Amino acid sequence: MDSRTIGILGGGQLGRMMVEAAHRLNLRTIILDADNSPAKQINALSSHVTGSFSSSKDILELSKSCDILTTEIEHVDTNILEQIEKEGKVDVQPASETIRVIQDKYLQKEFFIRHNVAVADSVKIDTPGVESLENVGKEFGYPFMLKSRTLAYDGRGNYVVKSKEGVPGALEALSNRPLYAERWAEFTMELAVLVVKTRDGRTLSYPTVETIHENNICKLVYMPARTTVDNRARAQVLAEEAIRHLPGAGIFGVEMFLLKDGSILVNEIAPRPHNSGHHTIETHSTSQFEAHIRAILDLPLPPSITAPRTSTTSSIMLNILGGPDPTAHLKLSKLALETPGATLHLYGKSESRPGRKMGHITVVADSISDCETLIAPLVAATSYTQS
Ligand code: ATP
Numbered sequence: 001m002d003s004r005t006i007g008i009l010g011g012g013q014l015g016r017m018m019v020e021a022a023h024r025l026n027l028r029t030i031i032l033d034a035d036n037s038p039a040k041q042i043n044a045l046s047s048h049v050t051g052s053f054s055s056s057k058d059i060l061e062l063s064k065s066c067d068i069l070t071t072e073i074e075h076v077d078t079n080i081l082e083q084i085e086k087e088g089k090v091d092v093q094p095a096s097e098t099i100r101v102i103q104d105k106y107l108q109k110e111f112f113i114r115h116n117v118a119v120a121d122s123v124k125i126d127t128p129g130v131e132s133l134e135n136v137g138k139e140f141g142y143p144f145m146l147k148s149r150t151l152a153y154d155g156r157g158n159y160v161v162k163s164k165e166g167v168p169g170a171l172e173a174l175s176n177r178p179l180y181a182e183r184w185a186e187f188t189m190e191l192a193v194l195v196v197k198t199r200d201g202r203t204l205s206y207p208t209v210e211t212i213h214e215n216n217i218c219k220l221v222y223m224p225a226r227t228t229v230d231n232r233a234r235a236q237v238l239a240e241e242a243i244r245h246l247p248g249a250g251i252f253g254v255e256m257f258l259l260k261d262g263s264i265l266v267n268e269i270a271p272r273p274h275n276s277g278h279h280t281i282e283t284h285s286t287s288q289f290e291a292h293i294r295a296i297l298d299l300p301l302p303p304s305i306t307a308p309r310t311s312t313t314s315s316i317m318l319n320i321l322g323g324p325d326p327t328a329h330l331k332l333s334k335l336a337l338e339t340p341g342a343t344l345h346l347y348g349k350s351e352s353r354p355g356r357k358m359g360h361i362t363v364v365a366d367s368i369s370d371c372e373t374l375i376a377p378l379v380a381a382t383s384y385t386q387s
């Protein structure tokens with residue numbers, strides 16, 4: 001299909017599903033991450049690099065044996081990616097500048113404001129302290145969200161400041177991290193859209209989904225989102241607008257808030273496949289993972305790739321999270337095997353920890369209500385995460 005070797009920074013579940021998609025097209029992928037990481041397990045090659053996507057030395061090492069570099073995670077060393085880009089021997093997609101903007105959530109906010117993309121009000125906190133946070137409380141009211149600008153995922157890096165009395169706890173929880181604060185978004189629903197950006201700058205978007213978070217971690221994804229056709233269409237337009245000005249190709253996850261008054265704000269974006277697009281493996285002929293691979297290699301991406309298999313195709317995805325008992329999630333996995341219309345994906349993570357994403361289950365049917373009926377026993381079986 002294409003003789004170029006793709007180097008992937010990061011070998012977690014997103015890298016693993018990228019490898020699955022690439023291999024089906026006879027494309028070669030090599031991974032930079034720890035030995036036996038999920039993506040390496042299904043890709044037996046001696047050329048993988050053992051190390052970290054945050055190490056410039058290791059990224060340079062990976063670049064020596066591939067033609068194109070991409071990432072499954074935004075927390076990578078972008079200085080070395082920029083250097084590799086400038087040397088011009090290895091292609092970097094999406095561009096290092098895009099990853100640099102996205103990996104700092106406050107730079108993201110500034111980027112969106114510059115391009116007239118609606119976001120929640122936010123303020124940078126240069127000197128974290130009781131006074132500066134109380135000033136935020138005066139301006140934004142309570143609750144407000146205190147966020148780490150960098151290295152955030154699954155809500156680790158967020159703190160809800162509920163009142164003036166909550167300020168010291170917030171400072172303690174996020175000490176030694178670069179901070180900014182965000183006005184509370186009174187959303188009625190969280191939406192997400194996967195946008196593919198092609199090498200020639202076109203944008204294509206998958207249908208708007210609804211994401212449901214529990215303890216800041218994505219738990220369920222409904223496709224389509226249970227809101228009006230108009231809201232879904234506006235979310236797609238906003239999502240495409242949010243990524244239109246970012247250099248480079250690939251897939252982007254755009255997280256949004258649907259507010260009470262019907263307006264939609266962008267929460268944050270990811271320069272890679274996203275948890276809100278896992279269902280596309282079953283609901284679409286071209287998954288988000290394959291779309292990413294096609295986009296970075298400039299392989300064909302007709303607009304039809306974002307349409308579900310049929311006009312009624314609906315799905316619900318449920319994340320399988322680790323619980324306090326390290327084997328509890330396996331019961332849920334077995335139940336998925338007994339559920340009609342369900343597909344189980346396990347990620348090969350050797351150790352289970354509370355809240356860790358161990359796998360996911362997708363149910364597909366001809367309506368959301370049929371999906372809800374199918375998934376109900378599986379959702380009930382997630383109660384182990386609370387015990
Ligand atoms: P991810 O795993 O998606 O990268 P993250 O750690 O970067 O997560 P955010 O996406 O910033 O965290 O926030 C996690 C969740 O917290 C959101 O999906 C939303 O439910 C809630 N949240 C974030 N910001 C706000 C806000 N300003 N107002 C209300 N709720 C918010």
Ligand code: MG
Pocket residue numbers: 152153154268
């Ligand atoms: Mg994030």
Ligand code: MG
Pocket residue numbers: 255267268
């Ligand atoms: Mg998020």
